[in-house]
Amino acid sequence: MSDNLAFSKFKSQEFNAISELLCNIFDTKKSELELLYQEIIDDFRKDGWPPHFVSRDFFKSEDEEFQKIYKISPVIAVDLPSLFELDDGISNKPTIVILGQDSKSDQNSEKISLGTPYGLHHKGSREVLRRTKLYFEMITTLLGLGHRVYLTDIYKVWVCDPKRPYYGVKLPRVDQDKFVSALKLEILAMNPVALVTWGKESANSVAEINLSIQHLNFPHPSGTANGTWKKLMDQSPTYENKLAYWNFEVSKLLPRKV
Numbered sequence: 401m402s403d404n405l406a407f408s409k410f411k412s413q414e415f416n417a418i419s420e421l422l423c424n425i426f427d428t429k430k431s432e433l434e435l436l437y438q439e440i441i442d443d444f445r446k447d448g449w450p451p452h453f454v455s456r457d458f459f460k461s462e463d464e465e466f467q468k469i470y471k472i473s474p475v476i477a478v479d480l481p482s483l484f485e486l487d488d489g490i491s492n493k494p495t496i497v498i499l500g501q502d503s504k505s506d507q508n509s510e511k512i513s514l515g516t517p518y519g520l521h522h523k524g525s526r527e528v529l530r531r532t533k534l535y536f537e538m539i540t541t542l543l544g545l546g547h548r549v550y551l552t553d554i555y556k557v558w559v560c561d562p563k564r565p566y567y568g569v570k571l572p573r574v575d576q577d578k579f580v581s582a583l584k585l586e587i588l589a590m591n592p593v594a595l596v597t598w599g600k601e602s603a604n605s606v607a608e609i610n611l612s613i614q615h616l617n618f619p620h621p622s623g624t625a626n627g628t629w630k631k632l633m634d635q636s637p638t639y640e641n642k643l644a645y646w647n648f649e650v651s652k653l654l655p656r657k658v
Contacts (some may be wrong), residue, residue, distance in 0.1 A: 404542075406487040406537045407444045407521065408437055417589035418481060421582045425556065426458050426478075435460035436480065436514065449522045453511040454478070459557050464569035466559075473569070475513065475560035481586070482516035484539060485548040494593040495548045496654070499540070499583075500600040503554045504653040506566040517551040534639055536620050541647050550590045554605045555579050584609040594654060599625065616653060618646070 410418065412472070419430040434456065445452040456476060461581035470476065472508040474516040479502070480554045485493055505513040525532040542549050556579065563567045571579075583605065587595065595613045597603040606615055617626040621642060629637035633645050 404487045406485050407441055408483045408516075409485070410483055415552065417517075420590070422480070422556075423577060427460060428458060432443060433480070440480075440516065442512075444521060445523060447523055448518070448528075449524045450516040451507070453509060453516045454514055456510070458512055462574045462578070465607070466569075466572045466575070469562065469569055470559055472562050473560045474508045474562060474565055476507050476509075476511075477503040477505035477513045477515065477558040478551065479515050479517050479553045479556050481550065481552040481556075481557075483523060483550050484543060485549060486543050493546055493548045495550055495590050496542055496594050496596060497550045497552065497587055497590060497592045498596045498608065499587075500551065500598065501555045501601040502553050502568070503558040504566070504568065505558070505560075508565075512557075517553050518546050520551065530639065531622060534643060537643055538621060538646050541650055542654070545654055547593075547654065550592065552581060552583075552586060554602060564570055580605060580608060582610060582613065586609060587613070597634065614653075617649070618649075621646075 411556075416417055416430075419433050421435060423429055423609050435560065436452070439452055443452070451527055459470075459476070459478065461470055479500075483524055495638060500517045503513075503515060503517070505515075507513060515521060519531055520536055520539070526536040540553075555576065557571070557575075559569045559571070561567045587609075587630075588611075591611055595606060595611065595618055596616045596618065597606055598618055603617045620624040620633060626637040633641060
Protein backbone atom coordinates (compact mmCIF):
# COMPACT_ATOMS: atom_id res chain seq x y z
CA MET A 401 0.00 0.00 0.00
CA SER A 402 2.72 2.52 0.94
CA ASP A 403 4.53 2.12 -2.40
CA ASN A 404 1.59 3.54 -4.36
CA LEU A 405 0.50 6.10 -1.80
CA ALA A 406 0.29 9.78 -2.71
CA PHE A 407 0.66 12.16 0.23
CA SER A 408 -0.76 15.69 0.31
CA LYS A 409 -1.01 16.04 -3.47
CA PHE A 410 -3.71 18.68 -3.39
CA LYS A 411 -5.45 20.01 -6.46
CA SER A 412 -4.41 23.60 -7.05
CA GLN A 413 -7.83 25.02 -6.17
CA GLU A 414 -7.91 22.98 -2.97
CA PHE A 415 -4.48 24.15 -1.86
CA ASN A 416 -5.32 27.76 -2.69
CA ALA A 417 -8.46 27.60 -0.55
CA ILE A 418 -6.81 25.77 2.36
CA SER A 419 -3.79 28.09 2.26
CA GLU A 420 -5.99 31.16 2.46
CA LEU A 421 -7.74 29.79 5.54
CA LEU A 422 -4.47 28.80 7.22
CA CYS A 423 -2.97 32.22 6.49
CA ASN A 424 -5.90 33.80 8.33
CA ILE A 425 -5.21 31.63 11.39
CA PHE A 426 -1.43 31.59 11.38
CA ASP A 427 1.13 34.28 10.65
CA THR A 428 2.24 32.78 7.37
CA LYS A 429 1.78 33.04 3.62
CA LYS A 430 1.12 30.58 0.84
CA SER A 431 4.76 30.39 -0.25
CA GLU A 432 5.87 29.44 3.28
CA LEU A 433 3.14 26.80 3.54
CA GLU A 434 4.28 25.30 0.24
CA LEU A 435 7.82 24.99 1.60
CA LEU A 436 6.62 23.47 4.88
CA TYR A 437 4.53 20.89 3.04
CA GLN A 438 7.41 20.07 0.72
CA GLU A 439 9.71 19.43 3.71
CA ILE A 440 7.18 17.01 5.18
CA ILE A 441 6.58 15.31 1.83
CA ASP A 442 10.33 14.86 1.33
CA ASP A 443 10.53 12.92 4.61
CA PHE A 444 7.34 10.92 4.08
CA ARG A 445 9.08 7.62 3.30
CA LYS A 446 12.04 8.02 5.66
CA ASP A 447 12.21 5.64 8.61
CA GLY A 448 11.15 6.75 12.05
CA TRP A 449 9.91 10.19 12.99
CA PRO A 450 11.98 12.95 11.32
CA PRO A 451 11.20 16.20 13.20
CA HIS A 452 9.89 19.39 11.65
CA PHE A 453 9.83 22.79 13.28
CA VAL A 454 8.68 26.33 12.64
CA SER A 455 9.15 29.56 14.60
CA ARG A 456 6.75 30.26 17.47
CA ASP A 457 5.81 33.47 15.70
CA PHE A 458 3.82 31.22 13.36
CA PHE A 459 0.85 31.58 15.74
CA LYS A 460 -0.30 34.35 18.05
CA SER A 461 -3.30 34.11 20.34
CA GLU A 462 -5.84 36.93 20.21
CA ASP A 463 -6.08 36.64 24.00
CA GLU A 464 -3.23 38.59 25.64
CA GLU A 465 -3.24 36.58 28.87
CA PHE A 466 -3.13 33.30 26.99
CA GLN A 467 -0.31 34.61 24.82
CA LYS A 468 1.78 34.99 27.98
CA ILE A 469 1.25 31.28 28.73
CA TYR A 470 2.03 30.48 25.10
CA LYS A 471 5.40 32.21 25.32
CA ILE A 472 6.58 30.19 28.34
CA SER A 473 5.03 26.85 27.36
CA PRO A 474 7.66 24.10 27.03
CA VAL A 475 5.91 22.63 23.97
CA ILE A 476 3.79 24.04 21.19
CA ALA A 477 2.49 21.76 18.45
CA VAL A 478 0.76 22.60 15.17
CA ASP A 479 -0.85 20.19 12.73
CA LEU A 480 -1.25 21.05 9.08
CA PRO A 481 -4.05 19.25 7.19
CA SER A 482 -2.93 16.30 5.07
CA LEU A 483 -4.31 14.23 2.22
CA PHE A 484 -3.91 10.56 1.33
CA GLU A 485 -4.86 8.74 -1.85
CA LEU A 486 -3.71 5.83 -3.93
CA ASP A 487 -1.48 6.79 -6.83
CA ASP A 488 -3.25 4.44 -9.22
CA GLY A 489 -3.88 6.65 -12.21
CA ILE A 490 -7.51 7.26 -11.25
CA SER A 491 -8.35 10.94 -10.95
CA ASN A 492 -11.31 12.70 -9.35
CA LYS A 493 -11.77 10.22 -6.52
CA PRO A 494 -14.42 11.32 -3.99
CA THR A 495 -12.99 12.75 -0.79
CA ILE A 496 -13.71 11.72 2.79
CA VAL A 497 -12.74 14.02 5.65
CA ILE A 498 -11.57 12.61 8.98
CA LEU A 499 -11.78 15.22 11.72
CA GLY A 500 -9.54 15.07 14.78
CA GLN A 501 -9.42 17.30 17.84
CA ASP A 502 -5.95 18.83 18.04
CA SER A 503 -2.24 18.17 17.81
CA LYS A 504 0.09 17.21 20.65
CA SER A 505 3.77 16.76 21.42
CA ASP A 506 5.90 15.78 24.41
CA GLN A 507 9.23 16.99 23.01
CA ASN A 508 10.31 20.30 24.55
CA SER A 509 11.43 22.90 22.04
CA GLU A 510 11.82 26.64 21.67
CA LYS A 511 10.14 26.26 18.29
CA ILE A 512 6.78 24.84 17.26
CA SER A 513 6.70 21.11 16.58
CA LEU A 514 5.10 20.90 13.15
CA GLY A 515 3.18 17.83 12.04
CA THR A 516 -0.05 16.50 10.59
CA PRO A 517 -3.10 14.86 12.23
CA TYR A 518 -2.22 11.62 14.03
CA GLY A 519 1.42 12.02 12.93
CA LEU A 520 0.79 9.92 9.83
CA HIS A 521 3.31 11.88 7.78
CA HIS A 522 5.81 9.74 9.73
CA LYS A 523 6.60 6.25 8.51
CA GLY A 524 7.10 5.22 12.13
CA SER A 525 3.53 6.24 12.96
CA ARG A 526 2.13 4.40 9.95
CA GLU A 527 4.11 1.18 10.36
CA VAL A 528 5.62 0.89 13.87
CA LEU A 529 3.66 2.64 16.62
CA ARG A 530 0.72 0.32 17.31
CA ARG A 531 -1.81 3.01 18.23
CA THR A 532 -1.31 5.16 15.12
CA LYS A 533 -0.76 2.11 12.93
CA LEU A 534 -4.40 1.25 13.67
CA TYR A 535 -5.47 4.73 12.55
CA PHE A 536 -3.57 4.28 9.31
CA GLU A 537 -5.04 0.84 8.68
CA MET A 538 -8.50 2.35 9.07
CA ILE A 539 -7.58 5.02 6.55
CA THR A 540 -6.23 2.48 4.07
CA THR A 541 -9.63 0.78 4.14
CA LEU A 542 -11.16 4.01 2.84
CA LEU A 543 -8.42 4.32 0.22
CA GLY A 544 -9.12 0.78 -0.92
CA LEU A 545 -12.78 1.70 -1.35
CA GLY A 546 -11.71 4.26 -3.94
CA HIS A 547 -11.66 7.45 -1.86
CA ARG A 548 -9.19 10.15 -1.00
CA VAL A 549 -8.86 10.87 2.72
CA TYR A 550 -8.35 14.39 4.03
CA LEU A 551 -7.21 14.65 7.65
CA THR A 552 -7.59 17.80 9.70
CA ASP A 553 -7.96 18.95 13.30
CA ILE A 554 -10.52 21.26 14.83
CA TYR A 555 -7.86 23.17 16.75
CA LYS A 556 -4.63 23.19 14.78
CA VAL A 557 -2.46 24.43 17.62
CA TRP A 558 -1.81 22.72 20.97
CA VAL A 559 -0.20 24.49 23.91
CA CYS A 560 1.35 22.55 26.77
CA ASP A 561 0.52 23.69 30.29
CA PRO A 562 3.80 25.07 31.73
CA LYS A 563 2.76 23.77 35.15
CA ARG A 564 1.67 20.28 34.03
CA PRO A 565 3.74 18.80 31.21
CA TYR A 566 2.43 17.27 29.03
CA TYR A 567 -1.17 18.31 29.42
CA GLY A 568 -2.70 20.87 27.10
CA VAL A 569 -4.04 24.27 28.07
CA LYS A 570 -7.52 24.96 26.75
CA LEU A 571 -7.49 27.59 24.03
CA PRO A 572 -9.37 30.78 24.89
CA ARG A 573 -12.81 31.17 23.40
CA VAL A 574 -11.70 33.79 20.88
CA ASP A 575 -9.16 31.37 19.38
CA GLN A 576 -11.53 28.41 19.54
CA ASP A 577 -14.16 30.39 17.64
CA LYS A 578 -11.62 31.34 15.00
CA PHE A 579 -10.69 27.70 14.38
CA VAL A 580 -14.29 26.47 14.33
CA SER A 581 -15.38 29.28 11.99
CA ALA A 582 -12.61 28.35 9.55
CA LEU A 583 -13.40 24.64 9.86
CA LYS A 584 -16.67 24.78 7.93
CA LEU A 585 -15.02 26.61 5.02
CA GLU A 586 -12.09 24.19 5.13
CA ILE A 587 -14.32 21.12 4.91
CA LEU A 588 -16.43 22.62 2.14
CA ALA A 589 -13.28 23.47 0.19
CA MET A 590 -12.53 19.75 -0.03
CA ASN A 591 -16.06 18.98 -1.27
CA PRO A 592 -16.29 15.69 0.66
CA VAL A 593 -18.92 12.99 0.19
CA ALA A 594 -18.69 12.08 3.88
CA LEU A 595 -17.21 13.29 7.14
CA VAL A 596 -15.82 10.90 9.76
CA THR A 597 -15.45 11.95 13.37
CA TRP A 598 -13.47 9.97 15.93
CA GLY A 599 -14.62 10.85 19.44
CA LYS A 600 -17.04 13.25 21.13
CA GLU A 601 -15.04 16.45 20.71
CA SER A 602 -14.91 16.30 16.94
CA ALA A 603 -18.51 15.03 16.69
CA ASN A 604 -19.75 17.97 18.79
CA SER A 605 -17.86 20.44 16.59
CA VAL A 606 -19.57 19.05 13.50
CA ALA A 607 -22.93 19.62 15.15
CA GLU A 608 -21.97 23.27 15.71
CA ILE A 609 -21.29 24.07 12.06
CA ASN A 610 -24.37 22.48 10.43
CA LEU A 611 -22.90 20.69 7.43
CA SER A 612 -25.17 18.92 4.95
CA ILE A 613 -22.70 16.05 4.53
CA GLN A 614 -23.00 12.39 5.48
CA HIS A 615 -21.60 12.11 9.01
CA LEU A 616 -20.07 8.86 10.25
CA ASN A 617 -19.59 9.13 13.99
CA PHE A 618 -17.21 6.57 15.56
CA PRO A 619 -15.50 6.31 18.94
CA HIS A 620 -11.90 7.43 18.91
CA PRO A 621 -9.71 4.48 17.85
CA SER A 622 -7.39 5.02 20.83
CA GLY A 623 -7.26 2.83 23.91
CA THR A 624 -8.92 5.54 26.00
CA ALA A 625 -12.15 4.85 24.12
CA ASN A 626 -12.06 1.09 24.71
CA GLY A 627 -15.12 1.14 26.95
CA THR A 628 -17.15 2.82 24.23
CA TRP A 629 -15.88 0.39 21.60
CA LYS A 630 -16.75 -2.61 23.80
CA LYS A 631 -20.29 -1.35 24.28
CA LEU A 632 -20.67 -0.61 20.57
CA MET A 633 -19.31 -3.94 19.32
CA ASP A 634 -20.43 -6.12 22.24
CA GLN A 635 -17.01 -7.79 22.21
CA SER A 636 -13.48 -7.19 23.42
CA PRO A 637 -12.04 -3.93 22.02
CA THR A 638 -8.87 -5.46 20.62
CA TYR A 639 -6.93 -3.92 17.75
CA GLU A 640 -8.22 -6.66 15.43
CA ASN A 641 -11.86 -6.37 16.52
CA LYS A 642 -11.94 -2.59 16.18
CA LEU A 643 -10.41 -2.78 12.72
CA ALA A 644 -12.81 -5.53 11.62
CA TYR A 645 -15.82 -3.56 12.89
CA TRP A 646 -14.60 -0.40 11.16
CA ASN A 647 -14.00 -2.25 7.88
CA PHE A 648 -17.47 -3.76 7.93
CA GLU A 649 -19.26 -0.51 8.78
CA VAL A 650 -17.48 1.79 6.33
CA SER A 651 -17.75 -0.77 3.53
CA LYS A 652 -21.51 -0.82 4.15
CA LEU A 653 -21.89 2.96 4.43
CA LEU A 654 -19.39 3.95 1.75
CA PRO A 655 -19.65 1.52 -1.16
CA ARG A 656 -16.55 1.13 -3.28
CA LYS A 657 -16.13 3.78 -5.98
CA VAL A 658 -15.10 2.52 -9.41
